[in-house]
Amino acid sequence: MNAALVADLTAALSADRVRTGTTELGLYGRDASNFPGSAGVVCFPLTTAEVQAAVVAAVRHGVPFVARGSGTGLAGGATPLDHALVIALTKMDAVLSVDPVNRFAWVEPGVLNLDLTRQVTKYGLHFAPDPSSQQSCSIGGNVANNSGGPHCLSDGVTASHVLAMEVVLSDGSVVVLGGDEPEPAGLDLRGAFVGSEGMFGIATKVCVRLTQNAPAVRTMLMDFETVEAGAQTVSAIIAAGMVPAALEMMDQLCVQAVEAYIHAGLPVDAAAVLLVEVAGLPHGLEADVARIVEIGMAHGAGTVRIAQDEAERALLWKGRKTAFGAIARIKPNYYLHDTVVPRRMLPEVLRQVYAICRRHDLLVMNVFHAGDGNLHPLLVFDKREPGVMERVHAAGEEIVRASVAAGGVLSGEHGIGIEKRDFMPLMFGPADLAAQAAMRAAFDPSGLANPFKVLPSPGACGDVQHVPAGAWV
Amino acid sequence: MDLTEFAAAVGGEGPVTISGLGTRGGPVAGVRCVHAPAGIEWVQADEMIVSCGAGTRVDELVAALAAHHQTVALPAGGTVGGALSVGHGDVRRLGYGPVRDVLLQARYVSAAGELVKAGGPTVKNVSGFDLCRLLVGSRGTLGFLGDVILRTRPLPQTSQWFTCSAGDPFDVFTKLYKPISVLWNGSQLWALLEGHPRDVAEQAAAAGLRAGSGPPALPVGSRRSVAPSTIASLTGDFVAEVGVGIVHHVDPWLRPVGDDRAATLAIAIRDQFDPGRRLNPGLDV
Structure with a gap:
């Protein structure tokens, strides 16, 4: 703990909003990712002036600072390193x-x-x-x-x-x-x-x-005998000139976990389920629904369930949005990945994801934003099994590499953070990374704003917690 | 010309400017001038993306995409690189979004003469910092665009302009669902509606619009950017983009002084990207 920093923060905020207790430091020492960090101090500003004072204090003492909202990030972006000051913004909520x-x-x-x-x-x-x-x-x-x-x-x-x-x-x-x-x-x-x-x-x-808000919304569920058929349906819908409001896919293991959790009557025997939502004005919407059903049937959709009311629509979405909670029924731990591939590559990359996970003896569930080509392979495991984390990380790296090799990108929405920092060279060359570093240098010449994330440090040994503070270039 | 030749032409030393068709201001006078590669590399209609040289004409790109029943939300005329570098949308911005949302990936030549890639080929992408957004509207001062991957959008089934008299543009504006454009000159309103023909007709009828030609001729004295809530108090000869805040006015306009700390930050960025100010020298962003 940096006593001088704590004193400055206490003077600028108030003692009850500057915390150094073991419990607080533990709670704010990580985000929702699997990366442990180390918070030095946590403060809770109420105003811009207090945020400003906290930043000034951190920089004066040469301490890195990390802004944090709800801590739901999955790539370690809000995980403090090097006993950083965590500036929690949860109380600025108006x-x-x-x-x-x-x-x-x-x-x-x-x-x-x-x-x-x-x-x-x-x-x-x-x-x-x-x-x-x-x-x-x-x-x-x-x-x-x-x-x-x-x-x-x-x-x-x-x-x-x-x-x-x-x-x-x-x-x-x-x-x-x-x-x-x-x-x-x-x-x-x-x-x-x-x-x-x-x-x-x-x-x-x-x-x-x-x-x-759209005047009208239709949400429908289609099931398929193969994951490929579902993925091809996704591509075909977009290729037909429609951009649904949402186009989500779940594979069988995921549907089974979700169904056991929410009892929505989901087709647990299907290899894949597509959740399609169309929103807009009524005539265009009905025309789109008809065409989407036609495309789904042409690709072998078994049944098409169209939500009959708002309650049924909410239930279908609950299934999608609580998928990550539902997996606790299978194994106690999971690692959620996030890559994007061209839609046309979805069938091929999904095949590779299953093969990679089989090779590493891991269970995988896929629940993802198919319309965006945004994959979310969910590796489920019990971390008490000896050696399982090594397998999880190895499989994850192979999934990332397969996605980029298919013409995709490292992350669609979770960010790079710590998780994918060292994968950045898969997508970007030295000059590309230098340009991104130049952006950061202009905004933060001190290098103290959430350091050691996103950009791989030149010559980084991978042990980020031992990189000296202020070493950013 | 390929990208490597383009990079060699830009080089790493001495002042250099870039020009497309000269429709958006043209090159800096008296400075060695280069031109970006032109031509469509590919159209992936099922991915809703297109790749082309920055020197490609916007109209050529729009025509090529129309064959795939798609289009791109760039203003007509000039080159793709020019449209992106200036970053001004056209009257469809309300529905099609700003130009900055169109650019997914760019390869540009830096002040050091190096080829640099920004962004990636997918619509959803948070791999690293968003350099593409910074390039759009930067008028070539951070780098010269070589080739780009752009997001496309489906062509609508129907696209039709409507009009009506309107003392308050927001009466009509708030009755429409996701109109593509709503323009107002103080007494008359024009709206561009797209989608299913029956939806378009019903929307127009509900808002009291009648079929008409559009868009109206836009005054050319100044292009103003104002808070959209302030347009109701405009005077003089103008056409305002309702819900957006772009005002085409016959009179010249002096932009109010902005946040000088933001200007300082912009200078810091240019210092990083082009410390010698060799790219489009003298050009202010």
């Missing part, structure tokens, strides 16, 4: 203003994703990015990770829904990036900041775009 006509809102970063949508439902609006963690993840975290979700297929990821931000930079300055006007002067600093995983600064206010 919706500051809503313009229901022009459809945007200013919110604090600790506002939960689903809470924002709940607060603007009365205007017929919602916040489009809807990660499966939307009940607990924060808008600030969505900004840091450029989060996605099932409905990003038609509506786009977080970067498309953030108009402006107030941010605190490591030099202590408070800067507004972007604006509620459409073409703010200068470079798109807003766009650069979204997805910077806390390494550019800390967002203290966010102006988000709100999306009109």
Whole structure:
């Protein structure tokens, strides 16, 4: 613990919002990923000025600082390293203003994703990015990770829904990036900041775009005898010129786990299930539903279940969004991966995922954003089994490599964080990485904003906790 | 010309400027000028992506995509590189989104003369920092675009302009579901609706719109960017993009002074990417 830093923080905030107890440091020493970290101090600012004071104090003492929302990140982006100061933004959770006509809102970063949508439902609006963690993840975290979700297929990821931000930079300055006007002067600093995983600064206010609720929605479930048939259906729907609101897929093991959990009458004998949602105006929607059913049948869909009411629709979505909880019925632990491949490569890459997992003697469930080609292989295991973690990591690396080799990318929505930092050279050469490092150097010349994430350090030995603070280049 | 030749042409020393068709300001005068590679490399209609040289004409790209019943949300005219580097959308921005959301991957030549890749070929991608967003609208000051992968969108079944008299543009605006464009000049309103023909007709009828031609001629004195809530108080000869905040006005406009700390940050970025200011020298972003 850095006593001088704690004293400065206590003076700037208040003693009850600066915590150094073993329990707090343990709780805030990691995010939802599998990577352990080490928090030195945790503080809970209430205002931009307090965030600013915390950042200034950290930099003055040469201590790294890590912004944290709800800690639901899966790539270690909010995991503090080197006894960093954790700046928890959960108490900055106010919706500051809503313009229901022009459809945007200013919110604090600790506002939960689903809470924002709940607060603007009365205007017929919602916040489009809807990660499966939307009940607990924060808008600030969505900004840091450029989060996605099932409905990003038609509506786009977080970067498309953030108009402006107030941010605190490591030099202590408070800067507004972007604006509620459409073409703010200068470079798109807003766009650069979204997805910077806390390494550019800390967002203290966010102006988000709100999306009109669709007048009509149809949600349907189709089942297939093979995973390939389901994946080919996905490609065929998009190729036919339709962009459904969501196009999600679950394989058999996943459907069985979910069905045992929610009892929704899901087809547990099918090899794969597609959840398709179409939203919009009634005539276009009915035409799309008819064409999607036709395409599904042409690809061998067994049954097509169309939700008859909102309750049934909610149940189908509950199955999709609680899949990760349902797997606890199979094994106590899981490792969730996140890569993207071209849709046309889904059947081939899925075949490889199953083969990789068979080779490493691991169970895998697939539940993913098929319309985006965004794979989420879920390796389920019991970490008490000797040697299982080595197998999990080896299989994970092979899945990442197979995805990139298929023309895909490292991450669709979880981010790079610690998890995939050392895989970045699979996608980017030295000059490409240098350009990304240059962005960071401009925003954070101190190198203290969430260091050692995203970009592989030159010559890194992989043991990030021993990289000296401030060694960033 | 391939990318390697393009990089060699840009080189690593001395001032250099880039030009497409010169429709968006053209090259910096008196400086050695290069041109980006042109031509469509491939169209992957089932992936809704297209790859082309930055020197490709937007109209050529739009025509090629139309054969696949798709289009790209770039403003007409000039080159793809020019449209991206300036970053201004057209009147369909309300429905099609800003230009910055179109660019998925770019390969550009840096101030050091190196080829650099930003982004990736998939729509969903959070692998590293979002350099593509920074490039759009940067007017070549961070690097010269060589080739790009763009997101496409399906062509609508129907696309039709409607019009009506309107003292308050928001009366109509709030009655429409995801219109592609709503324009207003203080007394008349134009709306572009797309989708299923029956939905388009029903939307128009419910909002009190009648079929008409559009878009109207846009005044060219200034292109203003304002908070969309402020357009109701505009005066003079203008056409405003409702729900967006772009105003095409006959009078010139002095942009209000922005956040100078953001300007300082932008300078820090340019210092990183082009410390010698050799790319499009003298050009302000």
